[in-house]
Amino acid sequence: MSIRRILIRALECGEYLLTRLFVGLKIPEDIREELLSLCSGLENVRWVKKENFHITLQFIGEVQKSYLDDLVQSLSEIRFSQFDLTLNGINFFNSTRLIRSIWIGIREKENLIRLHSKINISIEKAGISFKRRKFMPHVSIARFTRQPVSRFQDYIEGNALFSSRSFTIENFTLFESVLKPDGPIYLTNTTFPSR
Known part of the structure; x- marks a missing residue:
């Protein structure tokens, strides 16, 4: 088979298609309702939809779909025990004095940090490169379309x-x-249980 036909077949099978991935934690329904109650009272804001509230453990970015099987296999090998979390406090991210987003903090971080580290090792083991950033676990609830004019500090x-x-x-x-x-719409690819 010629290289051209191999490439055409690969494209038809979706092997060169990209998918945007991240690893995260789902939040229980009743807590998503609580978070939703915080999503009002400011202008120039795009509030996060209730179904999109989550805790990002690692943003991976765009990955060729052909890597998915290896990634799922690698992540499935992670061992961790169940642990408890509490969402706590409100804060915001800014850059050069421009406010970008509002987020809710997390009280107990040690288990999250350990799980985050294991996930990073598994992603690398699957042969996927990604940008490493300082891990700061949180739940985003709003992103600014323009800078807030009033009521931000009160909020x-x-x-x-x-x-x-x-x-x-x-x-x-x-x-x-x-x-x-x-x-964005967040679709569940695979869920990995504690063990």
Whole structure:
């Protein structure tokens, strides 16, 4: 078979198609409802949809679909025990004094940091390169379309004491992120249980 025919066949099979991936934790329904109650009262904001609330453990980025099987296999080898988390406090990310997003913090981080490290090793083992950044676990609830003009400081101070109930992490998920004009859609690719 000629190289041209091999490439055509690979394209037809989707082997060179890209998918946008990240590894994260799903948040229980009742806590997503609590987070949703925080999503109002500011202008120039794109609030995160309730179904999209999550904790990112590692953003991978665009990956050839042909790597998916190896990635799933590598992630499935991770061993971790169940652990509890509590969402706590509200803050924001900024760069050069421009506010980019609002997020909710996490009280217990040690188990998350260990799981994050294991996930990074598994991604590398699957032969996928990704950008490493300082890990700061959080739940994003808003992204700014323009800089907030009014009520921003009042909003942050008014929600500073937010705290969820404690909840148990029993698994983590490989998500596919599909970008749409009205915001991303996060599809579950594979869920990996604790063991």
